[in-house]
Amino acid sequence: MTRYDSSDLWRAAAAGLQAPSMYNSQPWAFRLRDGAVEVLADPGRQLTVADNAGWAMRLALGAATFNARLALAWAGTPAEVKLLPDSTEPNLIARLTPAPRRAPTYTERDLHAAIERRYSNRQPFWPDPVPADVRVRLIEAAKVEGAWLDLLVGMTALTGFSEIAHSADRVLRRDSRYQAELVAFTDTGSASEGIPELAAATVTEAQDLIPQRNFGGRRRAPGRDYEPEPLVGILGTAGDRKLDQLMAGQALQHVLLTATEAGLASSLISQPIEVPTARDQLRRSLGRSGFPQIAFRIGFGQPGHPSPRREVADVLVG
CATH class of the missing domain: 3.40.109.10 (NADH Oxidase)
Structure with missing residues (x-):
């Protein structure tokens, strides 16, 4: 055996x-x-x-x-x-x-x-569209793992998502305990965990369609706005049990690696999932009976900066 x-x-x-x-x-x-x-x-x-x-x-x-x-x-x-x-x-x-x-x-x-080569790239992407055949591969990658993936097409869908995401972000920003925990994981100086400044997004500005987490508060360079029409994906499952969420995690990684292999960058957008009312709004906007588990943006971008990881020996247990 x-x-x-x-x-x-x-x-x-x-x-x-x-x-x-x-x-x-x-x-x-x-x-x-x-x-x-x-x-x-x-x-x-x-x-x-x-x-x-x-x-x-x-x-x-x-x-x-x-x-x-x-x-x-x-x-x-x-x-x-x-x-x-x-x-x-x-x-x-x-x-x-x-x-x-x-x-x-x-x-x-x-x-x-x-x-x-896969890591969250929180910087602006280029406006080049993601090819249709790659979009099909992303949807199939989620399906193989028992999940579904909706790619938002057109400004009507994107504007609706933007309103939900910004509303959820405002709720989370008003929570002082939430913000304190976020700060604790921001640019900690650790070589093994947290979000270093170089891997963080720049501060959200009024014209941005999608809110960014405030990891460090860097301002962006002039002329480096985020893409005006990003490709946003919503990944979900039929149920919302612990098992469904583990399946969603496998599907998410299959999708992200498929995107990486195709030369694309990605970053996660979790605020609409973290706030229950926003999550329900998102579900209804998609016309889905299932449960959105995570959102993300995908596109072409210049190389980003990976976040650190622990050593293998540190994650092994007897």
């Missing part, structure tokens, strides 16, 4: 910790047990104000699981994944057991190569 070993664990964790997480909080751990690689939640890294219910943590853990899957498939031993495999161990998020050995597919190779 095939079993994963310590080198597989290291490989999976190295890929997993490159996943996106809210404020770069990195709420994950990895272990090897009975020949399986397991992904675990690290409750001590859950954001206590911005993510009191654990939604963002579960999206991050789903994304980390997808990266771990890719790393194992790239090495020739793909994984069979069971989400929430043990009800007696709530922090156990996913168990990856070895499937029969095979060579990685071309898609797996391409997406694996994109892991280290």
